[in-house]
Amino acid sequence: MNTNKLSDRLATVAKYIPEGSSFADIGSDHAYLPCHVVQSGKAVFAIAGEVVEGPFQSARKQVQMEGLTDKIEVRKGNGLEVIQPGEVDCITIAGMGGALISQILDEGKSKLDSVKRLVLQPNISAISIRTWLLDHNWTLVEEEILEEDGKIYEVLVAEKGNAFKAYNKNKMDEGLLMGPYLIQKQSEAFLKKWSNEMENWKRILDQLDKANETIENQQKKQELLDKIKMVEETLKQ
Incomplete structure (x- = not known):
């Protein structure tokens, strides 16, 4: 360069x-x-x-x-x-x-x-x-x-x-996380990024499942599950 x-x-x-x-x-x-x-x-x-x-x-x-x-x-x-x-x-x-x-x-x-x-x-x-x-x-x-x-x-x-x-005011969380214009376009790089992110979140979930069950871990797991669900639904649009 x-x-x-x-x-x-x-x-x-x-x-x-x-x-x-x-x-x-x-x-x-x-x-x-x-x-x-x-x-x-x-x-x-x-x-x-x-x-x-x-x-x-x-x-x-x-x-x-x-x-x-x-x-x-x-x-x-x-x-x-x-x-x-x-x-x-x-x-x-x-x-x-x-x-x-x-x-x-x-x-x-x-x-x-x-x-x-x-x-x-x-x-x-x-x-x-x-x-x-x-x-x-x-x-x-x-x-x-x-x-x-x-x-x-x-x-x-x-x-x-x-x-x-x-x-989209009904989907502010998705827009802030993934980008309102990027969601609309769903380019190859966008799909790759969020597929990789979900895989990473799932690996963290597996680790949390093996760890001691604490209130903090339960909260982290729920946050990850919510993000995975949100991204999966967005990618299906």
């Missing part, structure tokens, strides 16, 4: 960055995403944010090598600390856990007033992000799921508006 050829995962994120935008890529690593998007002419300005010294230096070097220091600023800081209010209209956060992405958004929510779009790619726990968006009046406008190098990734795109718009 380089600035000319992104991974499928990052290429999917790039696809949802609006034309003519100024955006911040939080946790930018080597700054491949901002370099690619600015080079293509899709974005006019980008901030590459990194909190760790090594990746920060790698991002600075990459931007310098590409001759993009006039259009991409590499800044060191935690989460949205690297941007000023009103500075960008799009934020991308990719390659982290959903809970961490949600925490970054929550801690930096004062910086989101001018932001029109969030493009988020959690490695795990997309439900954490969907829940945060719902709680803070951001609506999902699109979702994608893809498999690359044996791993399955989800990309969530959100804009300000009616947070409930994307969901």
Whole structure:
């Protein structure tokens, strides 16, 4: 992967960055995403944010090598600390856990007033992000799921508006867990992800059956049984 050829995962994120935008890529690593998007002419300005010294230096070097220091600023800081209010209209956060992405958004929510779009790619726990968006009046406008190098990734795109718009209110739990748009499409990657999840839950159930019967174990078993039933019913749609 380089600035000319992104991974499928990052290429999917790039696809949802609006034309003519100024955006911040939080946790930018080597700054491949901002370099690619600015080079293509899709974005006019980008901030590459990194909190760790090594990746920060790698991002600075990459931007310098590409001759993009006039259009991409590499800044060191935690989460949205690297941007000023009103500075960008799009934020991308990719390659982290959903809970961490949600925490970054929550801690930096004062910086989101001018932001029109969030493009988020959690490695795990997309439900954490969907829940945060719902709680803070951001609506999902699109979702994608893809498999690359044996791993399955989800990309969530959100804009300000009616947070409930994307969901079937009678099936909120399913939508938050599995993704309202992904449920509708039921792609090959989606089916594989949730089939694998169910198999994992069933293995945990087997282990709980062999363990001492405690109130906590009973609760865990019931939660797993409920999730398995919900996913099975969703996949039959």
